[in-house]
Amino acid sequence: MSQIKSVTGRGIPLVGNDIDTDRIIPARFLRCVTFDGLGAQVFADDRAQTQGQHAFDQPQYQGATLLVVNRNFGCGSSREHAPQAIAKWGIRAIVGESFAEIFLGNCVAIGMPCVTADSASLQQLQDWLAENPRNSATLDLAAMQVNFGNHSISVCMGEGPRNMFLSGTWDACGQLVAQADQVQKMAVKLPYVSWSRAVH
Amino acid sequence: MSQGTLFDKVWDLHTVGTLPSGQTQLFIGLHLIHEVTSPQAFAMLRDRGLKVLLPERTVATVDHIVPTDNQARPFADDLAEEMMQAIEQNCQANSITFYNIGSGNQGVVHVIAPEQGLTQPGMTIACGDSHTSTHGAFGAIAFGIGTSQVRDVLASQTLALSKLKVRKIEVNGVLAPGVYAKDVILHIIRTLGVTGGVGYAYEFAGTTFEQMSMEERMTICNMAIEGGARCGYVNPDQVTFDYLKGRDFAPKAADWQQAVAWWQSLRSDADAVYDDLTVFDAADIPPTVTWGITPGQGIGVNQQVPTLDSLPESDRYLAEEAYQYMDLAPGQAIAGTKIDVCFIGSCTNGRISDLREAAKIAQGRHVAEGITAFVVPGSERVKQQAEAEGLDKIFAAAGFEWREAGCSMCLAMNSDKLQGRQISASSSNRNFKGRQGSSSGRTLLMSPAMVAAAAVQGAVTDVRKLL
Numbered sequence: 001m002s003q004i005k006s007v008t009g010r011g012i013p014l015v016g017n018d019i020d021t022d023r024i025i026p027a028r029f030l031r032c033v034t035f036d037g038l039g040a041q042v043f044a045d046d047r048a049q050t051q052g053q054h055a056f057d058q059p060q061y062q063g064a065t066l067l068v069v070n071r072n073f074g075c076g077s078s079r080e081h082a083p084q085a086i087a088k089w090g091i092r093a094i095v096g097e098s099f100a101e102i103f104l105g106n107c108v109a110i111g112m113p114c115v116t117a118d119s120a121s122l123q124q125l126q127d128w129l130a131e132n133p134r135n136s137a138t139l140d141l142a143a144m145q146v147n148f149g150n151h152s153i154s155v156c157m158g159e160g161p162r163n164m165f166l167s168g169t170w171d172a173c174g175q176l177v178a179q180a181d182q183v184q185k186m187a188v189k190l191p192y193v194s195w196s197r198a199v200h
Numbered sequence: 201m202s203q204g205t206l207f208d209k210v211w212d213l214h215t216v217g218t219l220p221s222g223q224t225q226l227f228i229g230l231h232l233i234h235e236v237t238s239p240q241a242f243a244m245l246r247d248r249g250l251k252v253l254l255p256e257r258t259v260a261t262v263d264h265i266v267p268t269d270n271q272a273r274p275f276a277d278d279l280a281e282e283m284m285q286a287i288e289q290n291c292q293a294n295s296i297t298f299y300n301i302g303s304g305n306q307g308v309v310h311v312i313a314p315e316q317g318l319t320q321p322g323m324t325i326a327c328g329d330s331h332t333s334t335h336g337a338f339g340a341i342a343f344g345i346g347t348s349q350v351r352d353v354l355a356s357q358t359l360a361l362s363k364l365k366v367r368k369i370e371v372n373g374v375l376a377p378g379v380y381a382k383d384v385i386l387h388i389i390r391t392l393g394v395t396g397g398v399g400y401a402y403e404f405a406g407t408t409f410e411q412m413s414m415e416e417r418m419t420i421c422n423m424a425i426e427g428g429a430r431c432g433y434v435n436p437d438q439v440t441f442d443y444l445k446g447r448d449f450a451p452k453a454a455d456w457q458q459a460v461a462w463w464q465s466l467r468s469d470a471d472a473v474y475d476d477l478t479v480f481d482a483a484d485i486p487p488t489v490t491w492g493i494t495p496g497q498g499i500g501v502n503q504q505v506p507t508l509d510s511l512p513e514s515d516r517y518l519a520e521e522a523y524q525y526m527d528l529a530p531g532q533a534i535a536g537t538k539i540d541v542c543f544i545g546s547c548t549n550g551r552i553s554d555l556r557e558a559a560k561i562a563q564g565r566h567v568a569e570g571i572t573a574f575v576v577p578g579s580e581r582v583k584q585q586a587e588a589e590g591l592d593k594i595f596a597a598a599g600f601e602w603r604e605a606g607c608s609m610c611l612a613m614n615s616d617k618l619q620g621r622q623i624s625a626s627s628s629n630r631n632f633k634g635r636q637g638s639s640s641g642r643t644l645l646m647s648p649a650m651v652a653a654a655a656v657q658g659a660v661t662d663v664r665k666l667l
């Protein structure tokens with residue numbers, strides 16, 4: 001478990017609203033029992049259709065670690081394959097105008113911070129990245145800013161997830177498991193647990 | 201901050217504690233798993249040396265990858281077969297109840313849990329599938345989760361979550377003939393938008409929902425997620441209790457009275473406080489069809505594809521993308537749009553009442569020439585019931601293929617796929633680019649009766665003309 005206070009790297013702008021998880025990783029690639037190999041398949045259909053023009057194919061963005069998107073990114077299916085595919089391609093953090101909720105939760109669970117910014121700031125950042133694909137930008141989770149060139153925009157993130165990244169507790173599994181006794185007690189107390197005891 | 205709603209009550213009853221991050225550790229009463237999002241979760245457990253804490257609170261089935269034509273094992277698709285074996289082994293090794301193909305209980309996870317009475321009011325439910333919101337129809341709080349969270353539930357029977365706000369969506373009045381639950385939810389989403397529900401749980405209230413059957417309520421809650429709301433629910437009432445009574449896992453004997461009293465007590469209080477309220481009139485809702493690439497891009501069947509200037513600035517970029525992808529022109533009537541494939545099924549509309557409504561339209565008519573139409577029951581039980589009622593014969597006589605239970609062309613992980621630019625009329629829930637198996641395939645969402653109408657006419661049709 002590691003603290004994530006900032007992510008620095010080259011950025012990749014991906015323009016468009018409502019980019020759903022079926023587009024991030026089409027369903028045929030979910031026929032797998034591990035997440036390995038998903039990195040190569042990220043945005044497969046969008047990339048095939050744009051014939052090399054998709055940001056994830058353009059040479060200047062190869063090796064980028066900061067993804068900058070627009071509104072309602074990651075809507076649709078709950079498949080964690082989507083953030084996994086993005087992360088396996090090399091992305092470490094995402095900046096966007098807004099994210100779908102399940103996608104956001106999945107990103108937290110795998111240690112990939114997602115922050116939001118207003119649309120004017122995002123536009124500025126995306127424009128800058130398009131002009132400066134070789135320069136680095138920094139997402140600073142302590143200051144809640146993205147710094148690029150001489151510019152800086154402020155970004156937002158829920159307090160809960162932010163604390164989890166800063167303190168290195170974004171993988172909640174250990175904390176949850178530690179409460180097993182409490183959980184067992186609750187299971188006994190909830191009335192329906194005994195009504196539906198037939199489940200075994 | 202909401203107060204006194206069913207959501208608040210259930211949330212509080214299931215709160216184990218507050219985590220250092222400020223999030224709530226929430227007990228999950230029922231965990232449902234399927235073959236697509238669980239294998240990696242079991243692998244994570246093994247990596248960390250963790251065990252399944254309460255295996256009796258998890259139930260598994262297979263739905264997404266199962267072929268709906270030839271189900272003989274091993275499956276023709278090696279990858280699908282590998283996933284089948286993984287879930288079989290994982291369930292066996294961890295003592296988890298598994299409803300396999302041929303058990304009589306297999307089907308789409310959101311169809312089988314309610315029909316067996318596993319889904320009950322006041323529960324918290326989680327499943328590695330976004331349409332878990334379906335179970336809210338019973339007055340449960342049900343969340344779709346990702347694979348790492350499936351791992352968390354397996355290991356701890358809990359989730360780390362932040363509390364949602366609650367929006368009450370009231371629809372009052374009687375739906376016109378030919379207008380179904382699907383039209384109501386498509387109408388709500390087209391009005392509030394696909395991001396309108398982000399951060400909210402949707403409480404569906406008002407006389408329209410009160411008059412709905414449980415299956416109709418499931419159709420509504422199923423698509424709450426398409427409106428951005430992670431969960432949606434209806435307060436439990438007599439309709440809920442009547443549906444549950446006698447089902448396999450429903451409380452029995454003395455437990456039943458106790459259960460009903462407890463369920464009643466969970467209903468949102470008359471003076472409950474909501475974070476937001478939106479009101480609709482049932483009379484304003486027409487049969488609704490999507491024309492674009494998100495479930496929010498919907499119109500009445502007798503309306504035209506919206507022109508750019510009629511849309512808010514923020515929707516125009518996506519509309520232009522949709523015109524191009526769908527090959528539909530702004531201002532064009534949606535009725536009359538030629539169809540290639542008709543799909544009736546999915547966790548939105550693959551239940552017995554859906555098949556009955558579609559069969560009414562199909563009866564005595566025939567699928568138009570050149571159209572492939574098929575019906576995929578939501579579960580083995582739905583299939584059996586439909587066959588007992590002779591619906592399979594009605595569909596077959598009308599030229600529809602009658603299939604085995606599964607998700608099928610809702611997401612096309614099996615061999616049921618659109619080809620090339622084919623356009624489908626579909627009773628499922630997502631019209632995203634490439635959703636139905638062809639990266640250039642197109643989907644129009646509508647009610648099962650409307651799909652049947654499109655099948656027999658060969659084009660998008662107002663089902664009211666065929667009633």
Ligand code: SF4
Binds near residue numbers: 607628
């Ligand atoms: S029927 Fe469709 S939406 Fe429902 S669980 Fe299956 S794939 Fe998902």
